Every structure is written in C-alpha cells, then in structure tokens.
Amino acid sequence: MMKNSHVFAALMGVSCLGCSSALAQDSGMGAVLSKPPGIERDRQVIEVPMDVRMGKLFIDATVESETRAFIFDTGSPTILTTDLAKALNLEIMGQNTGRDANGREVTMDVAVVETLAIGGLTFHNVPVLIFDPHQLELGACILDGGVIGSEILPGSVWTMDTEQGRLTVSAPGAATDSREASLTARLHDFGYPHTPVVDYSVGDVRDKAIFDTGSADEVVLFEGVADSKKVRRSIAAGTVVKGRGSDGVSAGGPGDIRDLHRFTLPEFHLGKDSIGPVRATTRETAPTLIGAAILDRYAVTLDYAAGQFILTDRASPMPRAPEPGYSVSVVNGAVTVTRLYEGTLAEQAGLRLGDQVTSINGHAFRDLDTGPVCEEALWLADTFDRTARAELVVERAGGPETIRIPKMVH
Template sequence: MATNLSLVFVFLLSGLPAASAQSEDLRAAMSAPIYIERESGPTRIPLDWRMQKLFIEASVDGRSGTFLFDTGSPTILSRRFADTLELEVLGQNTGVDANGNAVTMDVARVETLALGDTVFHGVPVLVFDFGSLEMGTCFMRDGVIGSEILPGSAWRIDVEQGELTLAEDGEALGTRETAVSAPLHDFGYPHMPIVDYAVGDVTDRAPFDTGSAEEVALFRPVAESGPVRALMVDGSRMTGQGSEGVSAGGRGEVQALSRFDLTGFEIGGTRLGEVTATTRSVPPSLIGAGMLNRYHVVLDYPGGEFRLEPREAPEAPRAHAGFAVGYEEGAGRVLQLFTPSPAQAAGLQLHDRVIEINGRLLDGADAEQRCDQALWLAQSFSGAEGGEFVILRDGERLTLTIPPVEG
C-alpha cells in the first residue's frame, strides 16, 4: 500500500495543567459514560474493506457520513463534516500521532452517533482538518469512528462477509471452538483494545489497531531483541529506508525499515503460525488489520475477551513489492525502498520522482487527477507485479523495468 493514513493517538490528558478549569472540563467530557440504546438482538452493518482499511456508514447527530473504522484512534470528525453540525467546542487537546508528532485538535461532544439501529449518546469527538494533510481528503471523507464507543458491546469484524456486528455481549455473537482467545484490556479513554502477546521469551501488550494495515508492527527495540530475531524465518528479512506513513501531524521522517516473517508470535498462549511483521520507530507495538485477511476478530468488552476466529477462506499472503510510491509535495515519489528486492536491483532509488507507471501518468496532473492517481496507487496498483517505470532523477528522465517479485 502506497499511502498509510494510520491514525493512532496516545492522548496526553495527564499533561493538562491540574489547575486549569478547562482541563477538568475536558477530562469530564472525555471520561463521561456513553449511554447505548439498542434494539433487541445484534446490529449488523455493511463493512467496506479496501486499502487494508475498514469503512462504515454512520449517522452523527442525524447527519450520515462515511467513516474509517479505526480501533486504534478516538473518534475524529473532519472539520467540514463537523461544521455542518454546529458543534460547541469544549476546548482543545494535544496528543501524539503515529509518528510521534504533537497534534492539537478541538474537542466537542455529539448527542448521538448511530450505527444501524444501535445509538450511542453523548460521545466525545475530536475535530481535525484532514485537508491540512497532502491527499488527506482523498482518503478521509467524513472522519474516523474510533474506540471510545467500543466498551459496553461485543464487536465482530468480518471482512469475508463484509459485515460489522455489535451486540450487548459476546454470547449473542456465538463462539467457535477453533478460535484463539486472549484477555482484552481496557485502560480508559480512548478505550483501545489491548492484548497480551509473546514472541519467544519477550512478552508485551499491543493494541489491536485497524488503522494499521500490517499483521504485526513491532516497536523497533522489540524487533531487534535476540529472542525475536531468533524466530524470524530465514531469508524473509528485508531492510530499507523510508517514511512509515502519514498521520495527523503529516508524513513521518525517513527511518530505517525492516520487514520479515515471524514463526513464534503468540496471543493468549497460542502460536499463530507464520505472521508477517514490520518495525515501527514509535511505541507501542501493534496488532493490525492485516490479521483480518486470515481471521474474523471479536472484541468482547463486557466479557473482557479478544478472539481470532479462522476464516473459512483466508486470503493468500501477498508478496511485498519491496518499495512504495505515493505523493509528496504534489509529485509521485518513491517513499520506501527495501533490499533485497527486484526494485532495488533494477535501480530504483528512494525519493525518485515517478512520472509514469506502465504508461499511467502520475506527474503533472491537477489536484483532482492526483487524488484519482493516489487512490489507484493505494487500491489497485500492485508493485509486486513489477512493470515499466519512468522516473526523473537529478533532471534526467530514466526508464526502469522492474521484474515481478518471485513466489
């Protein structure tokens, strides 16, 4: 995936001055109980699985919209959508985005947030201008439905059937004998689902974060530890350089990158078999939406249980291209590059300006066309299939033929 709009926030409420009346109001607004109004039986709503992300329809104070469903983020309304609701701004809060950048957003509260016939009353929301991010409005229409509405319900995420189910408790969702089960921890706002995991002798906790497209993303010091390295599949490791993606504070700085297959990843004492993992420079480690290619995921907050239910028809693992292309400062760019990879062997370099891919023009387009091309890169383009790339490097136009990834 070329563009990663991962919105993982660790909120610094403890950093607000204790003597501030506004900070006390914000704490009260964010920690106040959310009342849930339901019909009898589970609620089922369509789930749109694209770009390794989850999108749902929701109604906020009676206005319908399309939202990213992100269990690793609080609920965030786009500035454009929020302005139509004429919300009262309660104050501002500063948090840290997925790349470690401080981001300040307005805080408000909506009267109702409805998913199908289940209605959540009194939900705290943040308000952010996604237009401040390059291509932000291309990928993020109305905002994010986040994790503060998760407590009080059991949720089942099924991308195989394209369905999100929520119920009063886990029993209403049924159980499967083949499911992998682990305790689910809730440590307060924004109520992200936290799970214990282990890799060999290393034990830790990680959010299940559907904002991350990976199966597993390990904090780099964890990934570089001896017990983890010992369980990497021989020959699977690729190293490289590039940005880890775009978050609310903008695109992350160039970092050392690593990808590998891991044989010893455990949840709830059960080894999952081989998982594909990458590294991240900012804690915590994450269990991401990539797991949905193999499992249905149940988040049973009332029962305190996290479950992975094997899919009847899991998706085959996808070969990684060894590079990523996205837009930066209005032009197509190579934003990640790994070695060993066919792209690196063919001469592609980090920061190369990409003008064409297989005859498709990326360069010189207007804003609307760039948005279309960015969506094509994220949804349809498969770098693992290789192709003919026209690039501009140091003023020289070059054509590179990148072979497909083997296997």
C-alpha cells in the first residue's frame, strides 16, 4: 500500500493500542464502554472520501464541533488525541487498561462524546479513549484527531474500496453494490470493541483472525500458529525470508528486536474459500491479523447485521511489489535501520541493523531532535522507494560509510 509502510509501523500500535482482541475492562468502565452508540442517518447509503497515506486509511469526521482527519482502523477502538479532547472540554469518566501492539499494558482516560459524524451518518454517545500522541516520537506526525475505531461498526454495512478511494456506509439491507462477491465468510462480533473477526485456516489449522486496517500487511500470523508443524508444512518451498528487527514503537514503548520471517502461503482460507496465495509475516502476540494490504486486491465489506465478511474483486488489482530487504525509521532523533533481512540486496551491500543513516540519495537528515522530524518521517514513508537503487550514508565507528543498494528486480 505504500513505499515504506514500516516507517509508521510504530503507529500501527498507536492506532490499535493493543486492542487487537478486546480491551481489559474494569467493572466501573465496562458498562460505559459496552453501551452501543445511537445511529442517525440522513440517507440510507452514505459515501465519504477515503485516502491512503503512510499505509493508513484516512477519513474526515466531526466530533461534536470539531472536524479533523482520522485514521480509520477496524482493529482499534475509537481514540481521540488529548488536544482534541481538551478542545471539546470532555469530561473524563474514568480509565481503561489494555495492551498495546507489543503486549505492554497501557492505561488511557475514557470519555463519551455526544456526537461523532461521518458524512451524513451521526453516532450518538460514543465511548472514546484518549491518548497523547506526543508521548511517541512520531505520534503527532500522523494523529490529527485520532482514530475512528470499531465500536461504531455494528448496525451498518461498511465497504472499504481503496480503488475508488471511498468508504461506503449503508443501513442494513440498503447496500447498492451490484458487483458479485468473490468470497463470503462469517463475521463474528464478540462485544466491545466490536473488532471484525473471521474464521481462517492454513492447512488443517483453524483459528480466528481480526480484519485490522491498522496493519499494513496482508496476513500477520500469530507465532503460536505459524510455529506449528502443520502450518510450516503449508508454506511454499523457497519463499521464507528471515531477518531481525522491531515491530515498532507502540503506545507502551518500543518493541524488542526479534527474529522476523516472511513467507508465502499458497492457500489461506477465510471460511470455506481461499484467497491464496498470500504473503505473510508473523507477530508475537495473538491474534492473527488480516491487514489493509488485502485492499490491494479486494473491496472489503463488513456486514454486521447479516454477520458477513465479504470480499469483492477490484477491477484492477494492484501488482505485488518487490519486498525491500530493510526498513528505516526515525528512532531517538536519528534515521535508523529498524529491520534487515538475510540474503537481501541491502544486506549484501553492507547495511546493518541499527545503522544510523545521515543521508539517502543526497537527502540529508539533520537536527531531527529539534528540526522537522515529521517532514523527514513523511519523506521516508511516501517519497523514498526502498525497491529502487539507493545510496545510504551511515555512521560507523571509523566514520561515514556509503552503502549502495542496487535496484530490486521483481
């Protein structure tokens, strides 16, 4: 979905705040969080523009009197930034503790907003979590209003179509999409925060996954599943790429450096039908994720009223891009190599995990502690193409060294 999705992989954890299955609820907040919002429509089918930036889906929404850009993240509850919460003078009703994307506990304030409007669709009395993006180095670079999350999904039919650049929200039974579905699977709703859950299988292994648009990947298998013998036997021969790196900084802090794996699954079933082959990676925490990269091939519909997860072929699927062998991001005020895969052109050229990069293709990075860190991070995400020929200047003990990485051939 983007040239360098892992520049903001850190913020995948911000947007989902570890609510990949369900937030921990204390007895005082349970009733507040689980009460369904009211829904008011000015028409039965509503279409709003949806942009893909930095590997995230963005829509505009109005919370009470304030209109902001929000990440639309099906793997997250709704989250407002502290700046927006203060502008609205929201009353803090309590706190809620969940786990971030790296498995660390995170506690956030809880409030209820009177109205949350997306186009002609208005939700009433929506519980929201409040998070200060300034706690994270790049948090304010991507979070404007915050995150529109999954607790508003029940009661409507939601279609995400990145080919058309739109989000369609329909009343139950009012959907107008005449295209024939490619796949229909059961959609589960296990309560707050109402994240969309589907059944999947790899070989004889059956499990449940969240459809999480906060993840830029296609499929991210929980390691407990990926390590099983039956799943390992299902991996296409010769497709495994190993590496080391971090899953990024989440709300509770940076993820640990760990082993990384990428591989192809010839068959990946959702319900009874396969969407394989898929390119997959792994994560340390449960559950498995089906990420936003699936939107490169399909429009995805979440029909909560009918309990259906529906895929519809895009008219022009996006071609699979070559996989770069490395990732770079801003870490502690420096552009840093945060992931590196074995046997790739980047490793063969001499790049090392943890290298601090002072320039790329003549684009110099300076004074990120006090300078334009967001501009540089956005340049890395949306302008720098890791599949193209690249010349990186890195700092080593003996002084600067130039690493020349050839262009990748698909």
